[in-house]
Amino acid sequence: MKKKPDINRRYPLIPKVILTPVSGWTTFFMNVLYSIIVLLCIWGIVKVIGWQDDRRTERIAASNTKTIGTIVKVGSMKGSYAYFTYVVDGKTYKERTGTPSSYMYLGEHYEVIYSKDDPSECVIMFAAPVFLKGELTRETDATIIHVESDLIGFKYNLRTGDGEIKRFQRLPKGKKLNVKKGDSYGIEYREADPRIAYLKF
Missing domain, CATH: 1.20.5 (Single alpha-helices involved in coiled-coils or other helix-helix interfaces)
Incomplete structure (x- = not known):
C-alpha cells in the first residue's frame, strides 16, 4: 500500500494557514x-x-448678460431634466439642465444668464420665472406642501379639469419665505395653461 506524499516535505516553503473565525x-x-x-x-x-x-x-x-429661456422638452432619467432654448444676437441656443422637480411644463419661461464671451455657456435661473409680456395671468391661493431652505412646494385646484396641480419653486438666493406646510399662499398662474404658476413674493 502506497503512502500518501507529505506535502510539507515536498513543499517546505508553503506555510500552514490557520483560519480564525470572525465574530x-x-x-x-x-x-x-x-x-x-x-x-x-x-x-x-x-x-x-x-x-x-x-x-x-x-x-x-x-458678464452681466441675460435673456429669457423657454422650456421645450422635459423628461426623467436618473432625475428630472429639461431642454430650454434662448436667443442671443439672433442665434438660438439649446441646452439641457437638471430641474428642481419633475413638475415642469413646456412653454415655461425663466431668466437665463450667459457668458459674454461664449453665449453657449449659460445657466437657467429656476429662481427667476417669467411671464412674457402679453401673457394673460390670474391669481389664486395655493396650499404649501413642502418647505426647504430654498425650495417651496405648493398645490392648488382651479376646478378647470386639470385636477389638483402641484408645483415646486426655487427661491432666489438669500430669499426666505416665512411659511410652513398647510399654510395658504398667493400664486399667479398662466390663464392659457393653469399648470404654470409661481409664488407671488
Missing part, C-alpha cells in the same frame, strides 16, 4: 464603518460639485 459583531462594525466611509465620500463629492456649480454661476453672472 458577528466584528463583521457588523466593519460593515457600519464601510457604510460610513461610502456616505462620507458621496457627501464630499456632492459638496465639491455644488461648489463648482456655484463658482461657474458666479463667473457667468459676472
Whole structure:
C-alpha cells in the first residue's frame, strides 16, 4: 500500500494557514464603518460639485448678460431634466439642465444668464420665472406642501379639469419665505395653461 506524499516535505516553503473565525459583531462594525466611509465620500463629492456649480454661476453672472429661456422638452432619467432654448444676437441656443422637480411644463419661461464671451455657456435661473409680456395671468391661493431652505412646494385646484396641480419653486438666493406646510399662499398662474404658476413674493 502506497503512502500518501507529505506535502510539507515536498513543499517546505508553503506555510500552514490557520483560519480564525470572525465574530458577528466584528463583521457588523466593519460593515457600519464601510457604510460610513461610502456616505462620507458621496457627501464630499456632492459638496465639491455644488461648489463648482456655484463658482461657474458666479463667473457667468459676472458678464452681466441675460435673456429669457423657454422650456421645450422635459423628461426623467436618473432625475428630472429639461431642454430650454434662448436667443442671443439672433442665434438660438439649446441646452439641457437638471430641474428642481419633475413638475415642469413646456412653454415655461425663466431668466437665463450667459457668458459674454461664449453665449453657449449659460445657466437657467429656476429662481427667476417669467411671464412674457402679453401673457394673460390670474391669481389664486395655493396650499404649501413642502418647505426647504430654498425650495417651496405648493398645490392648488382651479376646478378647470386639470385636477389638483402641484408645483415646486426655487427661491432666489438669500430669499426666505416665512411659511410652513398647510399654510395658504398667493400664486399667479398662466390663464392659457393653469399648470404654470409661481409664488407671488
